[in-house]
Amino acid sequence: MSSVERSVIHPMPAQSTELLQGTLDLLILKTLALAPMHGWGIAQRIQQVSQELLQVGQGSLYPALHRLEAKRWIRSEWAPSENNRRARFYSLTRLGGKQLESELENWKRISGAIALVLEGR
Amino acid sequence: MPGRLGDFWRRLCARIFGASRDEVDEELSYHIARETELRVAAGMIQEEARRQALIAFGGVEKTREQCHEWRIAVRLEALGRDMRYALRGLRRAPAFAIPAVLTLAVGIGATTAVFSVVDRILFRSLPYHDAARLVSIGIVAPIEPQEFMLGYSYYEWQDYQTPFEAITSWTGSSNCDLTEENALRLTCASVEANFLPTLGAGPLLGRNFTAEEDRPKAAKVAMISYPLWRSRFGNDPAVIGKTVSLDGTPVRIIGVLNKDFELPTLDDADVLVPEAIDRESERGPSPGRVRWAFARLKPGVTIEQATAVMQPLFQQMLTTVPPQFRKEVHLRIRSLRDRQVHDVKLAAWILFAAVMLVLMIACANVGSLLLARSANRQREIAIRSALGASKARLVRQIATESLLVAFMGSLAGCIVAAVLLRIFQGFNPQGIPYLEKAQLDLRMVVFAVAASLVCGILFSLAPVLPKPDLETLAGRSSIGARHGLVRQLLVGAQIAVSLVLLAGASLLLRSFWNLQKQSLGMGTKGLVTAGISLGELHYSKPEQPMAFFQLLETRLRKLPGADAVVISDSLPPGGWHHDHILAALRVEGRPQLADGTGGTVAWRWVTPDYFRALRIPILHGRGFTEADRNSAAHFMIVSQSLARYLFQNEDPIGRHLQPGLEGPWYTIVGVAANVKNGGLMGGDEPEYYRLRRNRAEDWSRDASVTVETPMALGAMQHWIRSEVAAIDPTIPVVTQTMEERVSKLADRPRFEAALLGMFAMMGVLLAAMGIYGVIAFLVAQRTSEIGVRMAMGATKFDILELMGMQGLRMIAAGTLVGLAIALVGSRAMGTLLFGVRPDDPLSFASVCLLLAVVAGLATWVPASRAMKVEPSQALRHD
Numbered sequence: 001m002s003s004v005e006r007s008v009i010h011p012m013p014a015q016s017t018e019l020l021q022g023t024l025d026l027l028i029l030k031t032l033a034l035a036p037m038h039g040w041g042i043a044q045r046i047q048q049v050s051q052e053l054l055q056v057g058q059g060s061l062y063p064a065l066h067r068l069e070a071k072r073w074i075r076s077e078w079a080p081s082e083n084n085r086r087a088r089f090y091s092l093t094r095l096g097g098k099q100l101e102s103e104l105e106n107w108k109r110i111s112g113a114i115a116l117v118l119e120g121r
Numbered sequence: 122m123p124g125r126l127g128d129f130w131r132r133l134c135a136r137i138f139g140a141s142r143d144e145v146d147e148e149l150s151y152h153i154a155r156e157t158e159l160r161v162a163a164g165m166i167q168e169e170a171r172r173q174a175l176i177a178f179g180g181v182e183k184t185r186e187q188c189h190e191w192r193i194a195v196r197l198e199a200l201g202r203d204m205r206y207a208l209r210g211l212r213r214a215p216a217f218a219i220p221a222v223l224t225l226a227v228g229i230g231a232t233t234a235v236f237s238v239v240d241r242i243l244f245r246s247l248p249y250h251d252a253a254r255l256v257s258i259g260i261v262a263p264i265e266p267q268e269f270m271l272g273y274s275y276y277e278w279q280d281y282q283t284p285f286e287a288i289t290s291w292t293g294s295s296n297c298d299l300t301e302e303n304a305l306r307l308t309c310a311s312v313e314a315n316f317l318p319t320l321g322a323g324p325l326l327g328r329n330f331t332a333e334e335d336r337p338k339a340a341k342v343a344m345i346s347y348p349l350w351r352s353r354f355g356n357d358p359a360v361i362g363k364t365v366s367l368d369g370t371p372v373r374i375i376g377v378l379n380k381d382f383e384l385p386t387l388d389d390a391d392v393l394v395p396e397a398i399d400r401e402s403e404r405g406p407s408p409g410r411v412r413w414a415f416a417r418l419k420p421g422v423t424i425e426q427a428t429a430v431m432q433p434l435f436q437q438m439l440t441t442v443p444p445q446f447r448k449e450v451h452l453r454i455r456s457l458r459d460r461q462v463h464d465v466k467l468a469a470w471i472l473f474a475a476v477m478l479v480l481m482i483a484c485a486n487v488g489s490l491l492l493a494r495s496a497n498r499q500r501e502i503a504i505r506s507a508l509g510a511s512k513a514r515l516v517r518q519i520a521t522e523s524l525l526v527a528f529m530g531s532l533a534g535c536i537v538a539a540v541l542l543r544i545f546q547g548f549n550p551q552g553i554p555y556l557e558k559a560q561l562d563l564r565m566v567v568f569a570v571a572a573s574l575v576c577g578i579l580f581s582l583a584p585v586l587p588k589p590d591l592e593t594l595a596g597r598s599s600i601g602a603r604h605g606l607v608r609q610l611l612v613g614a615q616i617a618v619s620l621v622l623l624a625g626a627s628l629l630l631r632s633f634w635n636l637q638k639q640s641l642g643m644g645t646k647g648l649v650t651a652g653i654s655l656g657e658l659h660y661s662k663p664e665q666p667m668a669f670f671q672l673l674e675t676r677l678r679k680l681p682g683a684d685a686v687v688i689s690d691s692l693p694p695g696g697w698h699h700d701h702i703l704a705a706l707r708v709e710g711r712p713q714l715a716d717g718t719g720g721t722v723a724w725r726w727v728t729p730d731y732f733r734a735l736r737i738p739i740l741h742g743r744g745f746t747e748a749d750r751n752s753a754a755h756f757m758i759v760s761q762s763l764a765r766y767l768f769q770n771e772d773p774i775g776r777h778l779q780p781g782l783e784g785p786w787y788t789i790v791g792v793a794a795n796v797k798n799g800g801l802m803g804g805d806e807p808e809y810y811r812l813r814r815n816r817a818e819d820w821s822r823d824a825s826v827t828v829e830t831p832m833a834l835g836a837m838q839h840w841i842r843s844e845v846a847a848i849d850p851t852i853p854v855v856t857q858t859m860e861e862r863v864s865k866l867a868d869r870p871r872f873e874a875a876l877l878g879m880f881a882m883m884g885v886l887l888a889a890m891g892i893y894g895v896i897a898f899l900v901a902q903r904t905s906e907i908g909v910r911m912a913m914g915a916t917k918f919d920i921l922e923l924m925g926m927q928g929l930r931m932i933a934a935g936t937l938v939g940l941a942i943a944l945v946g947s948r949a950m951g952t953l954l955f956g957v958r959p960d961d962p963l964s965f966a967s968v969c970l971l972l973a974v975v976a977g978l979a980t981w982v983p984a985s986r987a988m989k990v991e992p993s994q995a996l997r998h999d
Contacts, residue, residue, distance in 0.1 A: 038148075038151065039148060039151075039152055040151065040152045040155045040156070043152075057179065058152060058177075058178045058179060058184065059179040059180060059183065059184050059187075062145075062148070062149065062152075062184050062187075062188050063184065063187035063188050065188075066145075066187075066188040081151070083155075083158070085151060085154070086147070086151075087148075087151050088147070088148045088151070
């Protein structure tokens, strides 16, 4: 899996420099853990919850969604949206739920470690 | 079809690669629409809002591509990994991979090729609307194997029948010439006006015949076939309404037939013309024209019901038949397909059954190979499972390997099928309809591949499903023994099936051998024949054909090396000849023969050289002489069997016969030896010969010219053609040597025997592979046991016995079961056999022997390897 990410992430330079690599996946999974949502809604939600600090670039949001779906962490279905247009709703799979747990764990460990390095002396 | 296929393809892609392009587009456009709404709500005008939204989004196209790349990359990566693993595994196990792929190739190839041939005979839908309701209807009598009708009763039936929507008929085809610039010899078929509507075959262009056009003296019209339309008129729609000259008469073309149109009897026809028969005169006292009738059943009426309902009409017709023949006339109504495949049906079913048996053997072999492979992998699987591989992962990986083998086997199978089909068509036997049109059947490829896949997956997954236990991990496998039993059963079944195939093949081979070595009663060496058919236009008067053939005879006699020149109207041993029922032969001085029980008698018009050229001995009396040809009297030579039938021990020479119960009396001048005349497999009919004198009434437009020569036959064929062309260059000539003619008659039995023989060989080969595999596997598995036994004092012979007995048991059981099935099954082959009984002991004994030897060898080789086991090494094994 890791080899795929490396090989396919390379050709697309990170347009969303504001996000650390890998964190976008985590944010998407976390957002979907609350409720199924379409792509636009996910972007909006991340912006709102982060109080406009995190801007999700659409250019990386959609490839990420499709990548997560290919890994079977999320699944998608077409349904009418709140403005009555057909939209593609994503939701978390069981596998995705597990993945979220382990990534959260990981994130906490790493951010804790970084915090230690930056603060402690 | 393209729509459904396209749909299917899209769904397949979505399944493999996730969302389709359209879906991604819709998803992205939804996003942009929402962004636009946000900006409009903030006070922007629509266009500007949309522009801003697009700018904010960045490259839409690029995003779209990336969405796709992800899906494909993830899938391909997983697939690639499984593939690499499977390939590596297969390369490490060539003893499994090579036989498996070969087996599949043979199984799939043979099945597909044969099915492609028989499909058109047995299963293909006919090119008519609702063809299941079409039947062939008529009476059967000894003179014609296929049902027919005569004019007078036909019109009665047409008027008074109830079970059919419509009855139609055609009265046969004849040569006709397109007498225009670039004259062309064509075949014209005469049909009733309701012919095409009843069959449910519409014209491609133009219209059908009207009832008015089907009356005598109506303006002549015609419909032309698609091939003629293409080759002669260049697919020009303006051909409708065009007037052409057929046999010198102007005829207007009113329609073009469909591309796939064929006559229900499968005869060739370039042009359809109305019969234009005067119905009233047909209803008169004379029997009327012979015709072939077809009818469309009313919905819901079965053939049995229709036959019952037609009985009164048939009985009424019988009253017009002379009483002595009534016993031999029957009503027959059968489906159009039965009429078409007539005597090929049985052969086609047998081939089909044979090829299914080969497929069964192949599947059993692949299953057996996979079982052996999985038994060998028990430990590997157990270890991988213990290391944490999920069951799904193991299944997927093993399935990939099976699929890979199936894929390679199918690919090779398609090549084998294409080659085989080419070989079948190379045989090109006559009388197997559609063979030259057969193409590889995609449905059958799919079926054969699917069958092999199912058995592959079934057998390969069996060992994974129970959870591997510690025993297996330690290498002390118990599962292997269980699989061994399944494999032995499989091998036993293979042997049984092979025996059935071999028995069928050997019966066909023996009957083919009998056909070849039977005495024809005539010579075939040094003879060239030429079929000549004169056109209606220039040879309509009786003197004209006589003048032509007499001139030809004179010219041929002058050729160097032409020892004898014969002009007859037909030739033995097979093919068309005149015949009539025996009771229609009146003997002078005797009452007419009572009760028509005697069957039919064949007869031909011949010239004096006939008996010399064909080396048919004259047993009593004399042959015809040149002087006889100028006589006003009529001369006849009868065959020995006819002489015996008519005159028993009396001397037939000088007696008088009247053929057909009317016309001139013939004087018998000689008795000729019997000659085969009903084809190679048919029985011999008694026969008589009429002398063709120098009188117009003895001649017709069609003739067979036979030339005896000691020279190269090829040169003589060429000369005959140029002599005919020198008299009239427009006349088509078909030349062949007599040996070619005879050999062509044996084409079909040869084809059947060769095909079944080939399948039987494949079956035996596959079964031998199966036995070998099982015994070799047993030996490998029990190596340590053998070591122990030898260390304990077992002799090499004991070991051979131990291992060999396993094989012998399978062979004996398989042979017995196969023998029983073959004895019952071979009875179905009855009519395909010639001079050999379906339970021919010699065939069955030799087949059993052959199979026993092959199977014994396949057991011996691996079993003898067990004898060479070194106890000291074997004990260290594993």
